[in-house]
Amino acid sequence: MSTTAPTPSFDLNRDIGDFSYPESHKFDAGAGLSERTIDYICDVKGEDDWIRAFRKKALQVFLSKPLPTHWASRDLETINFDKIRYYLSSGQQPKRTWNEVPDDIKQTFERLGIPENERKFLAGVEAQFDSEAAYSNIKEAVGKQGVIFVGSTEGLMKHPEIFRKFFGKVIPTGDNKFSALNSAVFSGGSFIYVPPGVKVKHPLQAYFRINAENFGQFERTLIIADEGSEVTYMEGCTAPKFGTATLHSAVVELVALKGAKIEYITVQNWSANVFNLVTKRAMAEEEAVVKWIDCNIGSRLTMKYPGVVLKGRKARGEVLSIALANDGQHQDTGAKMIHAADETTSNIISKSISIGQGRSSYRGMVHIPKHLSGCKNNTECDALLINTNSRTDTYPAITVRGNRNSVQHEASVSKVSADQIFYMQQRGLSEAEAMSLSVNGFVNDLTRQFPMEYSVELKRLIDLEMEGSVG
């Protein structure tokens, strides 16, 4: 097994995320994964025995499960789990003000624009640097409403009565090999609880930054929106470009109780050496609404299929996703909708862009059992190909039983043609600007639904990507 990732011909993150500061970790679990790694993490964090036992059991599940290469990319085999470092941090307590954050870490987040965004439009921010949050703060007014927004460790220690009730319930340890891995070594991520009827007006944001080489980031996020509450959560991710593979394997569980609304927005911009293997799922009770907005740019291989289990009557789930695969990248993304109650509705809109040798796959699963009635699903998958070598695949699996439910599925593949580019060039746009405009046009009907700051950010990332893919 080789740990050397093929170096892509260009680095898409060169302007935004491709910088790193020298490591100065006080806590390092070392390379490789064993029970000792888990003991180290538990000791450092000062965790209770139940969580130590939970982690060790998860390790056994992880070791016993094969890589899913019978359906997924064989590129997974190049991950060398013995060389990865599973826990790196400078301390376990996040700072509440940016002034207290160590200079190098603070500079990292300043370069990424996080403190500025916090001032401008966020209700709370958590900034994770490698394994632990360096900064975590919630606006006072939001905290006073009873909203909890802390890291996962703090959540399980200080709010065990809520945490334990839902932790690992939406995504059990054994769901897949990587959810088991995360359950064994998780660190960081967010724990959010929104009390009944509370509507958090501004988004809460978490930012995940990998700074160290040969490292695995395993954040664990659990969001509980109590009855009739509303919350929007946004996450952003970057890492510098290293010569060796980096692993990001998160587990995100959302629980929307009766009538609650959760909107979860991801804009990931991983560098081209990151394996991004993430499990995301939500449970929606009666009349609850969960919306995943998932933008995947960058990474070497992303495998991510956000899902919603529609457990209560009239619950609604949505996945709106955009994936952009450039040379040397594979975006294997999709959505899962499990209808488990009458009159539940789901909507999946997936847009993928493949450039050069880049590859995009859509995998969808929609399940509506026979005994239900009045369920509806709409699935749309659109693929855009730029340059002839691009590849795109669609694997939709829609199981609908009974005749009292309805589904609709549409798929399209289009190409940015040489004629189209020439036409735009004739109007004065450079080749990169022309491609960028085509891509932005392709995703336009989706990005219009995003919060403004995020559609602007996404447009900027697409522009940079196109600049890099020309000549």
Add this chain to the structure above:
Amino acid sequence: MNTLDIRNLSVRVAGNEILKNFSLTIPKGEVHAIMGPNGTGKSTLAKALAGHEDYEITGGDVLLDGTSILELEPDERSRSGLFMAFQYPSEIPGVSIANFIRAALQARLAEGEELEATKYYKRLYEKMDLLSIDRKFTARSVNEGFSGGEKKRCEILQLAMLEPKYAILDETDSGLDIDALKVVAHGVNTLRSQNMGVLLITHYQRLLNYIVPDRVHVMYDGRIVKSGPKELALELEANGYEWVRDHATATA
């Protein structure tokens, strides 16, 4: 200096020489029409001038106000003042006409300079009023599902907004669609000015019932075989392209 000067231009497409020693000078302020039978190289001329990569220049030069443009990329030619209205313009799904023109104007500004949105829309609406274009039009995606006439409207609006020094209008087939033809004619007649030279490419004399050119050139087999005042178009209409062919063979 104030000319688009095509000098002895030879162009090859997929190994075949289509333009042969083609020469033509278009001064600013004039409208020149090129007519000719199908397959004689009219559209090749337009594409080669715009810099399409499939059109290989094997000889000659093209000077825009005295400077050769042959080494320039298509977008550089555009920014230096050359506009081409396409016979079959591409669709750009999801990109509104307003945003497309805005991007084209933004591309003409120096780095760090931003087009001012309010000024831009004010100017856009002025031009739309001038060309009798409905305000709702520019919210539509560029050419997506457009009729022949709408495509022309979109091209003419871009011409009006980009204010090129020279405009080549490839209208080879638009004589077939009366709505399209009227849009182009109204546009050219409205935008005609001392600051712009126009090269109008057409197959049908009918377009010239609406646009009165300063000069008419008849093209056959990759070069111009006859030039004359606007009346030449009528002569051509009366005698048909067979007359051109005979004329070309006689003078060859």
